[in-house]
Amino acid sequence: MTYTTQMDAARQGIVTKEMKAVAAYEQMEEQQLLQFVAKGQICIPCNKKHTSITPYGIGSMLRTKINVNLGISRDCKDMDMEMEKVKRAVDMGAESIMDLSSYGDTRVFRQRLTRECPAVIGTVPIYDAVVYYHKALKEITAQEWLDIVRMHAEDGVDFMTIHCGLNRHTAQRFKENKRLMNIVSRGGSIMFAWMEMTGQENPFYEYYDEVLDICRQYDVTMSLGDACRPGCLEDGTDIAQIEELVTLGELTRRAWEKDVQVMIEGPGHMPMNQIAANMEIQKTICKGAPFYVLGPIVTDIAPGYDHITSAIGGAIAAAAGASFLCYVTPAEHLRLPNVDDVKEGIIATKIAAHAADIAKGVKGAMDWDHKMDQARKKLDWEAMFELAIDPKKARRYREEAKPEKEDTCSMCGNFCAVKNTNRILDGEIVSIFDE
Numbered sequence: 001m002t003y004t005t006q007m008d009a010a011r012q013g014i015v016t017k018e019m020k021a022v023a024a025y026e027q028m029e030e031q032q033l034l035q036f037v038a039k040g041q042i043c044i045p046c047n048k049k050h051t052s053i054t055p056y057g058i059g060s061m062l063r064t065k066i067n068v069n070l071g072i073s074r075d076c077k078d079m080d081m082e083m084e085k086v087k088r089a090v091d092m093g094a095e096s097i098m099d100l101s102s103y104g105d106t107r108v109f110r111q112r113l114t115r116e117c118p119a120v121i122g123t124v125p126i127y128d129a130v131v132y133y134h135k136a137l138k139e140i141t142a143q144e145w146l147d148i149v150r151m152h153a154e155d156g157v158d159f160m161t162i163h164c165g166l167n168r169h170t171a172q173r174f175k176e177n178k179r180l181m182n183i184v185s186r187g188g189s190i191m192f193a194w195m196e197m198t199g200q201e202n203p204f205y206e207y208y209d210e211v212l213d214i215c216r217q218y219d220v221t222m223s224l225g226d227a228c229r230p231g232c233l234e235d236g237t238d239i240a241q242i243e244e245l246v247t248l249g250e251l252t253r254r255a256w257e258k259d260v261q262v263m264i265e266g267p268g269h270m271p272m273n274q275i276a277a278n279m280e281i282q283k284t285i286c287k288g289a290p291f292y293v294l295g296p297i298v299t300d301i302a303p304g305y306d307h308i309t310s311a312i313g314g315a316i317a318a319a320a321g322a323s324f325l326c327y328v329t330p331a332e333h334l335r336l337p338n339v340d341d342v343k344e345g346i347i348a349t350k351i352a353a354h355a356a357d358i359a360k361g362v363k364g365a366m367d368w369d370h371k372m373d374q375a376r377k378k379l380d381w382e383a384m385f386e387l388a389i390d391p392k393k394a395r396r397y398r399e400e401a402k403p404e405k406e407d408t409c410s411m412c413g414n415f416c417a418v419k420n421t422n423r424i425l426d427g428e429i430v431s432i433f434d435e
């Protein structure tokens with residue numbers, strides 16, 4: 001039996017080895033998973049050439065997955081150091097790495113990633129085209145933009161963010177309906193500038209069928225980019241954002257007609273009270289295609305703490321149906337993240353994803369919490385450290401303020417409610433003051 005993409009296989013009733021792995025990990029029946037993949041409501045991004053991959057499914061009924069952005073840049077060009085960051089991110093639970101390299105020979109790093117890294121690998125070919133062609137933006141031809149997509153597919157990239165939705169019509173609506181922060185998507189701003197300077201249609205929109213043919217050949221999942229994602233609370237759910245989303249809905253249908261898997265990228269900055277409605281609008285317009293959210297950042301006043309502002313938004317979004325969260329680090333809006341920022345960003349995003357999975361009732365999601373609760377009840381500190389999302393930090397905090405009594409902590413000491421209640425229920429005397 002032959003098939004092109006995971007979606008094509010599912011539509012033919014073929015359970016692939018990737019589907020088997022995903023079903024086992026998610027504790028889902030294979031046939032049930034197959035139905036969701038066939039409908040496009042779960043995607044399994046796995047390029048046929050990415051042989052080192054551990055495949056993951058992305059869909060609102062599965063565990064929420066997280067993405068970490070890394071890559072070579074002018075300020076951080078040590079490839080081995082960047083690979084070390086990738087390894088640490090995967091060890092900390094990132095299911096996906098987006099390679100946003102923007103300096104030097106980006107292909108070498110990309111190929112190394114798909115050769116060695118088990119995470120799902122994503123890229124943004126628009127960034128890479130600017131680096132690769134070494135010429136003025138407006139000199140890049142439509143064919144050259146498409147050639148970069150093919151190159152990334154050949155290199156084994158599992159999903160690509162492509163800003164197809166910002167076509168000339170959307171660009172016109174964006175210009176007519178003023179917004180505070182204009183375009184904050186890097187890829188979106190590049191494509192908008194190219195369209196304005198050349199007067200041409202977005203080549204990824206105009207030649208969308210060619211893009212889909214490439215994706216189908218290698219089984220690259222399209223991550224339909226949100227060039228008009230709001231960059232501040234005031235722009236949340238505005239005309240440009242919704243106009244682009246409607247186009248993404250049409251492009252989703254066209255991709256599915258060619259068995260190409262799709263994700264939809266989403267906001268952005270947005271007040272908390274708009275997030276659930278946005279998830280509903282996306283699900284309706286894009287027929288339940290997995291939603292990949294970049295935040296949402298729920299307040300604009302916290303530079304240095306945007307891993308928190310985005311974790312709040314990410315948790316609400318995932319509980320309301322988003323499937324995939326892009327991490328945000330404390331360095332967001334300030335500088336390139338360092339190793340500590342990457343760690344803080346991953347942990348905040350993992351917490352958001354996990355909290356949402358509990359709220360959604362994802363099978364087995366609360367087991368981890370249950371184990372922690374049992375350890376807490378027994379005041380079993382070693383077990384608590386082992387179960388903590390950041391064991392080193394939990395251990396360090398306790399060691400920094402050792403309690404007088406080893407079985408309690410320095411918060412309440414002899415007043416330890418857990419210890420005293422355990423003792424009373426065991427029939428012991430509790431006196432507190434003379435202990």
Ligand code: SF4
Nearest residue numbers: 409411412416417418
């Ligand atoms: S001392 Fe207080 S905070 Fe610490 S474990 Fe006991 S009840 Fe909890």
